[in-house]
Amino acid sequence: MRKILLFLTLCLPVLLIAQVDLEISVVYLDNGDVGQEINVILENEAIGYRAARTTNGLGKVTFTGLSTSGTYTAFVQETDVFYEARAEEISLRSNAKRSTNIGLARKASYEVGEVVIGASTTKINTVNAEVASSLSREEIELLPTEGRDITRLLFRLPNVSQATGFYPEAPNVAINGANSLYTNYMIDGLDNNERFLGGQKFRIPVGFVQDITVLTNNFSAEFGNTANGVINLTTRSGSNETHGEVFAVTRPGPAIDGESPFAQRDLSGNQVKNGFQRYQGGFALGGALNPNKTFYFINAEQIIDLKDNLLNVPDLGVNETVRGANRFTLLSGKIDHNWSQKFRTSVRVNTGLVNIDRQGGGLEGGTTFPSGGNSQDRNSFLGSVKNVYVGTNFSSETNIQYSRFRWNYGKPDNPESPQVAVLGPDDQTLAVLGHPGYVFDARENTIQFQQKFTFNLGRHTLKTGAEVISANHQLFGGGNRNGNYTVKLTNEQLSDLRNKNLGSDLGVNDIPSSVEVLNYNIELRPAEFGKAQNIFSLYVEDQVAVSNRLNVNLGFRYDYDNLSKGGSSQGDLNNIAPRASFNWRVTDVSSIRGGVGVYYDKVLYAVYSDALQQNTTSADYRAQLQALIDGGQLPADTDLDAITFDGNLSASAAGVPYLNGPSFESLQGQRDQAFSNDRRILSPFGYDNPYAIQMALGYQHQISSKFVAYVDFMYNESFNLYRLYNANAAAAYPITDPNDVVVRTAQEADLTRPVAIQAGGFAIVDGDTLRGVARNVVYSDPGGRSRYLAATVNLQKDKGDDFYAFRLIYTLSRLENNTEDINFRAMDGNDFEAEWGPSINDRRHIINGFFDLYLLDNFSLSIAALLQSGQPINYIPDVAALGVNGLPLGTTDLNGDGRAFGDAYVGNSDRYPGASRNEGRLPWAETLDLGAQYALSLGGNALYIRADVFNVLNTANLSGYSNNATQSNQIQVGPPGSQIVRRNASAPRQFQFSLNYVF
Numbered sequence: 001m002r003k004i005l006l007f008l009t010l011c012l013p014v015l016l017i018a019q020v021d022l023e024i025s026v027v028y029l030d031n032g033d034v035g036q037e038i039n040v041i042l043e044n045e046a047i048g049y050r051a052a053r054t055t056n057g058l059g060k061v062t063f064t065g066l067s068t069s070g071t072y073t074a075f076v077q078e079t080d081v082f083y084e085a086r087a088e089e090i091s092l093r094s095n096a097k098r099s100t101n102i103g104l105a106r107k108a109s110y111e112v113g114e115v116v117i118g119a120s121t122t123k124i125n126t127v128n129a130e131v132a133s134s135l136s137r138e139e140i141e142l143l144p145t146e147g148r149d150i151t152r153l154l155f156r157l158p159n160v161s162q163a164t165g166f167y168p169e170a171p172n173v174a175i176n177g178a179n180s181l182y183t184n185y186m187i188d189g190l191d192n193n194e195r196f197l198g199g200q201k202f203r204i205p206v207g208f209v210q211d212i213t214v215l216t217n218n219f220s221a222e223f224g225n226t227a228n229g230v231i232n233l234t235t236r237s238g239s240n241e242t243h244g245e246v247f248a249v250t251r252p253g254p255a256i257d258g259e260s261p262f263a264q265r266d267l268s269g270n271q272v273k274n275g276f277q278r279y280q281g282g283f284a285l286g287g288a289l290n291p292n293k294t295f296y297f298i299n300a301e302q303i304i305d306l307k308d309n310l311l312n313v314p315d316l317g318v319n320e321t322v323r324g325a326n327r328f329t330l331l332s333g334k335i336d337h338n339w340s341q342k343f344r345t346s347v348r349v350n351t352g353l354v355n356i357d358r359q360g361g362g363l364e365g366g367t368t369f370p371s372g373g374n375s376q377d378r379n380s381f382l383g384s385v386k387n388v389y390v391g392t393n394f395s396s397e398t399n400i401q402y403s404r405f406r407w408n409y410g411k412p413d414n415p416e417s418p419q420v421a422v423l424g425p426d427d428q429t430l431a432v433l434g435h436p437g438y439v440f441d442a443r444e445n446t447i448q449f450q451q452k453f454t455f456n457l458g459r460h461t462l463k464t465g466a467e468v469i470s471a472n473h474q475l476f477g478g479g480n481r482n483g484n485y486t487v488k489l490t491n492e493q494l495s496d497l498r499n500k501n502l503g504s505d506l507g508v509n510d511i512p513s514s515v516e517v518l519n520y521n522i523e524l525r526p527a528e529f530g531k532a533q534n535i536f537s538l539y540v541e542d543q544v545a546v547s548n549r550l551n552v553n554l555g556f557r558y559d560y561d562n563l564s565k566g567g568s569s570q571g572d573l574n575n576i577a578p579r580a581s582f583n584w585r586v587t588d589v590s591s592i593r594g595g596v597g598v599y600y601d602k603v604l605y606a607v608y609s610d611a612l613q614q615n616t617t618s619a620d621y622r623a624q625l626q627a628l629i630d631g632g633q634l635p636a637d638t639d640l641d642a643i644t645f646d647g648n649l650s651a652s653a654a655g656v657p658y659l660n661g662p663s664f665e666s667l668q669g670q671r672d673q674a675f676s677n678d679r680r681i682l683s684p685f686g687y688d689n690p691y692a693i694q695m696a697l698g699y700q701h702q703i704s705s706k707f708v709a710y711v712d713f714m715y716n717e718s719f720n721l722y723r724l725y726n727a728n729a730a731a732a733y734p735i736t737d738p739n740d741v742v743v744r745t746a747q748e749a750d751l752t753r754p755v756a757i758q759a760g761g762f763a764i765v766d767g768d769t770l771r772g773v774a775r776n777v778v779y780s781d782p783g784g785r786s787r788y789l790a791a792t793v794n795l796q797k798d799k800g801d802d803f804y805a806f807r808l809i810y811t812l813s814r815l816e817n818n819t820e821d822i823n824f825r826a827m828d829g830n831d832f833e834a835e836w837g838p839s840i841n842d843r844r845h846i847i848n849g850f851f852d853l854y855l856l857d858n859f860s861l862s863i864a865a866l867l868q869s870g871q872p873i874n875y876i877p878d879v880a881a882l883g884v885n886g887l888p889l890g891t892t893d894l895n896g897d898g899r900a901f902g903d904a905y906v907g908n909s910d911r912y913p914g915a916s917r918n919e920g921r922l923p924w925a926e927t928l929d930l931g932a933q934y935a936l937s938l939g940g941n942a943l944y945i946r947a948d949v950f951n952v953l954n955t956a957n958l959s960g961y962s963n964n965a966t967q968s969n970q971i972q973v974g975p976p977g978s979q980i981v982r983r984n985a986s987a988p989r990q991f992q993f994s995l996n997y998v999f
Contacts, residue, residue: 034059
């Protein structure tokens with residue numbers, strides 16, 4: 001790998017992956033005529049950059065392949081005809097083309113004397129129709145940010161909201177309300193997505209970020225692999241002046257925070273409660289190894305979260321606090337080297353070591369002892385080599401990045417131990433010891449390669465490129481290879497164990513060897529398996545300057561993802577994505593932009609991996625699948641070899657001696673005869689890539705040099721969204737009248753399946769008794785749809801010479817869909833049309849704003865407010881409610897299909913009779929955060945003393961915060977309109993204090 005990187009760095013003409021361009025328009029102030037053949041100079045003293053270009057017939061000049069380090073000044077020198085004019089403090093972000101104006105004042109139009117020409121600071125987008133918004137470095141530093149975590153800032157931008165996910169660590173922001181798994185994360189334009197489920201590989205901290213940009217609609221054909229949106233982070237770079245910071249941050253936790261009866265979430269998304277404290281520190285340093293030539297920037301941050309659980313087992317005389325610690329180590333480095341004004345090399349490395357402790361006990365009390373503790377690792381590495389070559393009328397880009405990600409979800413503290421669940425004489429669980437009982441250890445190694453060209457052809461700017469992303473996935477999953485025991489103590493054994501007074505030190509070997517073993521199971525395939533995911537992409541885009549006021553962009557993109565083949569004969573080959581947009585500068589300070597385009601998503605590897613892991617090739621299962629083919633539930637040309645795989649499966653044994661259960665080798669014979677509630681197959685139809693048709697129209701107005709207003713209207717319609725389709729589903733059994741509820745039993749439902757399941761767990765096909773079958777035969781079906789309609793109004797004022805700056809954002813939106821997630825199932829059979837309803841992340845109204853007040857030379861105050869209408873409620877049956885003949889229902893599985901156990905996880909368990917999905921609404925949410933900062937001058941440097949207060953008003957919001965669906969208030973028991981039972985709430989008032997020495 002090192003040889004490949006060296007070869008590409010030294011031998012190929014290359015350019016930074018993100019095309020960073022600046023378009024400057026020169027006009028005469030007296031009559032608005034364009035300035036043709038005007039020499040424009042661009043300087044950046046921070047990196048020693050200086051270049052000159054001459055405007056074309058439209059009065060425009062474009063500087064390409066620019067560095068994002070420092071700020072630029074564009075100016076036209078004074079001549080006999082006009083005075084000098086400048087545009088200053090121009091900052092750039094990766095993967096972007098920025099525009100600005102320079103106004104020339106003719107000398108004949110002004111009296112002789114001192115003339116000050118107001119330089120343009122136009123911030124409206126006059127280049128394309130991209131709907132995007134950014135946070136600058138100054139805004140990032142001022143906003144109150146929990147744990148310096150960049151994701152806590154994203155929802156401050158328009159069209160971005162905090163997400164309800166479907167597992168604790170799910171990405172916590174949604175763009176346009178869509179599933180957060182599909183958001184595309186980038187660093188300097190390079191991939192930063194863990195491809196198993198989605199979200200960031202490396203959780204980049206505030207200290208390494210120069211700019212945050214969210215692209216929500218109408219973005220360039222250069223961006224792909226998402227039908228959702230793009231979060232692109234521009235990293236900090238060194239300059240000729242040495243600069244940096246050393247910081248310390250603390251969250252004292254419940255000692256001074258507001259009180260709440262509900263658990264909160266840490267930075268990983270997992271719940272914490274008592275004893276929670278956070279300590280973090282780090283530094284950043286940037287400068288020049290060789291002035292004007294070689295620059296460096298390094299950043300290191302360490303976060304330690306302390307948290308307490310309660311281990312409470314009265315029968316064993318145990319009542320102890322068990323302390324745990326989460327650790328986040330985030331290391332980043334970057335070197336930029338200018339070989340010449342035309343050729344630049346950039347190398348970036350990021351390493352993240354994240355460990356989430358599960359130390360035993362529970363938030364309110366638990367029975368998992370420290371010997372049964374485990375942890376979660378989310379470790380990442382990214383290394384990229386990027387270079388810049390800029391010719392006279394073209395630029396060439398070649399980019400390569402290697403990355404790896406390891407997600408070990410249940411890393412045992414005792415990896416060679418079995419799991420032991422200890423029951424008391426009354427059959428209540430007294431202790432869980434040893435191994436966590438399962439394995440999920442995913443590894444991903446990815447190489448990304450891009451080649452791009454940009455040609456400046458007069459009125460045409462032509463961009464074209466190709467990309468390959470190859471990710472090799474391997475998963476070690478399934479049950480415990482050491483075996484899982486369920487044992488039951490006698491009264492005498494329990495008394496002896498209690499008298500030993502072991503407390504929290506109780507372990508597997510402390511259980512008496514004569515204990516009764518009720519159950520034993522072991523994983524039959526303790527092996528690693530997976531597949532390489534290869535995505536090939538091509539694009540071409542032409543930006544046509546129809547006039548000096550009108551730009552038209554015509555683009556085309558093509559992507560192929562080999563995972564789309566699934567269990568079919570070929571993959572999804574028709575991912576053709578045309579895009580067209582325009583930007584019409586109506587006046588010098590206003591423009592109208594609009595466009596329409598098609599945007600394709602990648603296939604989440606979890607879709608493919610689940611179909612491998614939960615699959616089997618047993619003869620009975622294949623016979624069941626053949627019966628489904630013969631019955632028309634699966635296609636007639638289905639290839640059984642292509643859709644089946646020997647995945648994970650556990651075998652069990654009875655009457656085994658404690659800690660001496662049989663090995664997985666000796667139980668292999670059970671694989672073919674094991675009955676399963678759920679089994680999966682690779683889809684015989686393949687996995688068509690999800691895609692969206694996006695339309696947007698907007699108006700921008702530069703009210704003054706510091707004040708911008710814009711409004712955008714957006715419509716997105718998404719297709720091929722994944723859901724789970726059951727080829728052996730029970731017949732539909734609709735229950736619509738809450739006053740006439742007749743529950744269908746599971747046995748009755750099983751007999752209505754295409755391959756009927758008999759009592760005792762077997763099927764009869766062609767007279768043969770098949771025991772190794774599945775009640776549900778499931779595959780991922782790309783048949784889901786969604787519709788999103790929104791209008792966003794933005795007001796943004798920069799500080800300038802004033803004492804304040806602000807942003808105000810209002811979004812009115814509606815998002816409806818008939819699938820919520822890759823594991824979404826229809827409530828009744830496969831009736832997905834009955835699932836149309838508001839999305840779990842739908843919010844009709846979001847009012848978002850932040851105000852920065854510079855009250856004194858060394859004191860600033862940042863106020864951030866968020867007001868949101870409530871998210872939807874899904875109503876499920878009440879088992880105690882009266883059913884037929886006045887008798888309690890006794891179950892939430894009204895149709896008997898066996899899916900009442902927790903499918904509220906994706907919002908599709910049996911609903912209350914007569915209720916539609918997600919038809920209720922939680923109350924509005926209101927959050928006010930405050931950050932106060934005082935700068936103490938120290939010999940030309942500054943020590944910043946800061947206090948942040950989150951949720952100043954201590955509002956107990958039931959909606960609108962990052963949450964896990966299994967713990968949220970969005971699942972309510974009872975009829976629509978019934979009283980809301982609080983299951984969770986947003987964090988109470990919380991305090992964070994920091995010291996930051998900046999030099």
